[in-house]
Amino acid sequence: MEKLIEKYYRPRLPHIWCPGCGNGIVTSSIVKAIDKLGLDQDKTVIVSGIGCSSRASGYLDFDTVHSLHGRALPVATGIKLADPELNVIVITGDGDGTAIGGNHFIHTARRNINLTVILFNNNIYGMTGGQFSPLTPTASKATTAPYGTLERAFDIAELAKAAGATYVARGTAFQSKMLVDVIAEGISHDGFSLVEAVTQCPIYFGRQNKKGDASAMLKTQRDNAVTVEAAKKMTPEQLEGKFTIGVLHKSEAPEYTKQYQGVIDRAQKGAK
């Protein structure tokens, strides 16, 4: 890991994340996945939105864009269309990606453009002080919901699948080796890939909801995460309160930049 930090991180550590925040673990998983695939550092672009998770792009030594709130996907789409040779990885959070950028999210999935989205799910808006997000579980406390949230949370993996994403996976900060594998598979996949990285926010989510410290929240991830293979053998009662991890969905569909090249070719033929 020390060598990876020298190679892939900018010399500006320590990072700003709170003590025990899982974002550091997820960021290192992304770096490990990039290293595992041997991607060219100069041919890899990292685009992020705004929020705790999106600060990750500032620590990584690639071509990075720290874009607008919720608008990481349109920026990444532009970069990918301008040069389809680039590996474009998007780092976003639950609030950034599913609330402010919710519409961009479903339409980028529908387009099936070859981007890899790593959505850091910490169940809360941490940077602004603990407001609830679309992925905050029902009845959780937040600064903006002192008596608990009334809204049901999105299942972001199901949303991505329904919107047309061709690779959907979920990992946790606790099972970080598996997270590296699913991210690497997502980057290799030709099409829109979503990896939901379940991470802990011990300060703004954990403290308000009495989830314990970072270690306790990591243990909760360990106890509640069930692999897709194991979940198949379990009854709905056994799966109550659990969530599945691993590759949740994989399909084939025409990729957008390739389709677009077809349009360019046809138009140029017509012009001659």
Add this chain to the structure above:
Amino acid sequence: MAIKTIGKHCKGCGVCVTFCPKQVLGLDALGKITVLDETKCITCKQCEMRCPDYAIFVEKK
């Protein structure tokens, strides 16, 4: 085997202390990571893998 800690990176969350199976690690008076007994380390690298702050590295020698 050698354990390298970076005090400047450590925020004292205690994740490494919790997940160390051999009680090798602890926090000092300032709440920073400290190695209590390096000889007990079995190089499982749980601390290195789980440290969110890149403050501990374990090298097999």
